[in-house]
Amino acid sequence: MNPLQAHELVIDIPGRSDGQPLNFTVEPGQVWGVLGPNGAGKTTLVHTLAGLLAPRHGTVRLGDQPLNGLRRRSISRQLGLVFQDRQDGFPATVLETALIGRHPWLSPWQMESGKDEHLARQALEKLDVGHLSHRLVNTLSGGERQRVAIATVMTQAPDTWLLDEPTNHLDLHHQVSVLELLTDQARDGRSVFMCLHDLNLAARWCDHLLLLYPNGDACWGPAERMLVPSALERLYGQKLITVEADGAPVFVPVKS
């Protein structure tokens, strides 16, 4: 697979100075988490890495190819993106929604085959929404829709997963099963890069972290080096208590 690489990357957030250019590579097998307060640019970063937004400076590369020199179709065969919010103008069923993940793999004249449908159903089963396959997406709960969106990217089967708040709307059990599923993907040689709100989920499941500060500063590296209480307190502007549970640090906000 072609690893996703940010080279001297400055994301374009209107009215913000350049800050620290980003230089990192998401290698196969790695699970990256992006942490930062509201408005720090997490979504902008993920969209820029997917090639949906132009960076202010620098380049994003897939392997040795710059993203903006690749066709969208070939990008989407290697890179899948779970959006934070979804719009559905027209009603569609859950199965139809998962099936659009096959789009980059089919030629214009091809119809979805039984094999494509099988992949979609498998993905829906994996995310525990297989029983909903004939329901209309707009009648589902927020958490169910979130899992359908993840199943769509699973059907797309990219080498690199980009996810914007994948645990949004999910109950505790499904948060854990989605993160397990993503770490499984990494174990199979793919890579995962996601924004997370929950510091403790990130500490538990990510092996690399990128801290994004509202002023454009950033630092990144292996998770154990990044989980420094003082840095995290500065990141969120919130005092934290650190405790250890099950071999991993747990951060609890201090009551004011």
Next chain:
Amino acid sequence: MSRPLLKPLLVLALASLIAMLLSVGTGSVSVAPGQVLAVLLGDGSNLQQTLVLELRLPRTLSAFATGGLLAVAGALMQVLLRNPLADPYVLGLSGGAAVGALLAMLAGLGGLIVSGSAFAGAMLATLMVFGLAHGTGSWTPSRLLLTGVVVAAGWGAVITLMLAISPAQRLPGMLYWLMGDVSYARSPWPALVLLFLVCLLVLPLGRSLNVLARGPMQAAALGVAVRPLEWTIYILASLLTATAVTMAGSIGFVGLVVPHMLRLVLGNDQRLILPACALAGGTLLVLADTLARVVIAPEQLPVGVITALLGVPTFLYLLYRSR
């Protein structure tokens, strides 16, 4: 093409054939469906030959082509704007065409010049709406729709102004054009060929359109080159509308009602919906035109009145029932 797509299309194709036979057979002199077929195969009396081949068939085919073009244009605009309210009429394309046509009529010109002027008006309206909606930022569907609605209102004012100042003897022709009238149509073949070509073209584009209906960002993430696709759809829809309006004046509601009704029944796969729109839109207008010819025979009603009278209650009923 796979089976689930083929069946509804065959049913619709059969329905449109029956509607056309009915339409060709109905009028001041009725011709039975069997005789219509015989005439089409080269038999029948001279009178029947003239009646069917020279008078009724071209008009029926024109009605079919116009309805099909309008319905496909409406369906394309709805995907483009991700808004089920979009249609060439709402977006001011028909208004632009009407102003073009009325200008030519006001100048005392007729025939081909009225058509050409209508076509130019529709294309100008297209450019205006998209140019203005683009502005300095990006296209957003709501901005495009709003721009279209406001521009349409502007065209409406210009039309009223022109009607108010035009000499009395020109008024009936102008009003008939505004209400839509298939009897103006010349040869149906260019429009039919265009309709067929567009249906062929949207088949390979269909899946991309399905993805685009989920929003441009999602579509781009799934490998669709969004901007070129959006331009293609808009240019196609404008071309279809301009051709339809040029043939038969401004006929409302076909572009709005037909795609909407088909979506309620057939789901939202554009590979099915777009060809189905061509067939169902054509069938609807053929039937409406037949009604327009017989309701107050020997006088004729403008077909736009029929489509509106049928379309408005149907649409409201469907809307009422759907939630």
